[in-house]
Amino acid sequence: DARVTQTPRDKVTEMGQEVTMRCQPILGHNTVFWYRQTMKQGLELLAYFRNRAPLDDSGMPKDRFSAEMPDATLATLKIQPSEPRDSAVYFCASGLWGNEQFFGPGTRLTVL
Amino acid sequence: DQQVKQNSPSLSVQEGRISILNCDYTNSMFDYFLWYKKYPAEGPTFLISISSIKDKNEDGRFTVFLNKSAKHLSLHIVPSQPGDSAVYFCAAGSGKLTFGQGTILTVHP
Numbered sequence: 615d616a617r618v619t620q621t622p623r624d625k626v627t628e629m630g631q632e633v634t635m636r637c638q639p640i641l642g643h644n645t646v647f648w649y650r651q652t653m654k655q656g657l658e659l660l661a662y663f664r665n666r667a668p669l670d671d672s673g674m675p676k677d678r679f680s681a682e683m684p685d686a687t688l689a690t691l692k693i694q695p696s697e698p699r700d701s702a703v704y705f706c707a708s709g710l711w712g713n714e715q716f717f718g719p720g721t722r723l724t725v726l
Numbered sequence: 727d728q729q730v731k732q733n734s735p736s737l738s739v740q741e742g743r744i745s746i747l748n749c750d751y752t753n754s755m756f757d758y759f760l761w762y763k764k765y766p767a768e769g770p771t772f773l774i775s776i777s778s779i780k781d782k783n784e785d786g787r788f789t790v791f792l793n794k795s796a797k798h799l800s801l802h803i804v805p806s807q808p809g810d811s812a813v814y815f816c817a818a819g820s821g822k823l824t825f826g827q828g829t830i831l832t833v834h835p
Contacts, residue, residue, distance in 0.1 A: 618769070647822070657770070657815060657825035670822065705769050712821055714760055717769030 616640045618718035620706050626724045632694040635721045637706030638687055646689045647715060648674075648681055649705040657705070663689065664711055696725045729753045730818050732826035741835050745803040749816030749826050752797060756818040759792055761801045764813040764828070773814075774801070806833045 619638045627633055639646045647662040661671035661681040671681055678697070683689045693700055703722050707715040730751045739745045747761075757778040762770035776783040776790045776799075783790050789802045799816055811833050817823040 645821075649825075656827035659822060659824070662822055707769075712758065714772040714775055715823065716772065717762075719767075719769050 616716075618706055618708050618716055620704075620718035620721050622721060623719060624722045624724075626726065627696055628726050629697055630695040631725075632692065633696050633700075633723060633725075635691045635704055635706075635723070637689040637691075637708075637718055639689060639706070639708030640716055641687075643708035643710060643716070645709050645711045645715075646683060647707040647709075648689070648691050649707065649717075651703045651705060651720070660691070660704075693723075696723075698725045701725050728827075729756075730816060730824045730826045732814075732816060732829050734829050735827070736830040736832070738832045738834065739806045741808055741833055742805045745801075745806045745810065745831055745833065747801040747803075747814050747816070747829050747831065749799040749801075749818075750797060751799065751818045751824075753818070753824075754797070755820060756824075757820045758818070758823075759790070759799050760817045760823065761788075761790060762815045762817060762825075763810075764815060770815055803831075806831075808833050808835050 621636045645664050648660040650658045660673040663683045666683045680692045703720045705720045707717045709715040760775040761773040763773050764770040774788050791800045813828045815828045816826045
């Protein structure tokens with residue numbers, strides 16, 4: 615049963631600290647997406663990759679967020695420095711371009 | 727600029743009745759439309775989709791209708807069951823997806 619995995623599931627940190635979230639997409643999927651869910655904004659697209667190449671990261675605050683895909687089995691989302699307004703649930707999803715996306719369980723981030 | 731909107735934040739339905747969830751979009755370039763269901767503390771799970779060349783797609787109790795001229799999408803659940811209680815997101819796009827705000831469906835026994 616292929617699934618998208620994300621680590622950590624929960625992260626509590628203090629303002630100013632670096633946070634790294636990891637995602638393992640489903641083997642064979644060529645597209646990886648990062649989303650953030652907040653009460654106000656619903657599901658926001660932060661960035662996505664196709665065949666490991668970053669296609670669009672316009673949804674991310676550029677000064678503090680970065681997304682990378684060092685290999686086909688790992689995507690990372692980093693926040694440095696973190697701020698309380700970054701508190702949210704971050705989802706990774708993978709899929710084949712133009713088809714449905716499969717979501718991971720999410721990382722719940724709390725920045726104090 | 728919300729290109730995909732779900733105007734009803736919540737919907738309450740009696741078990742066995744029909745649930746109708748609605749979604750409007752503005753971008754006429756969207757050619758693929760999906761519904762996702764989300765339980766608390768889990769990621770969204772894919773439910774059903776429809777391409778722009780169709781106006782209806784069925785999968786068991788779930789039917790999605792697409793009205794391209796009105797730029798409107800709806801999900802019908804018949805009959806509704808208590809286990810259907812969740813947040814439902816509609817999404818639209820062509821490659822990347824834009825999601826609506828979600829509708830909380832509660833099905834009462």
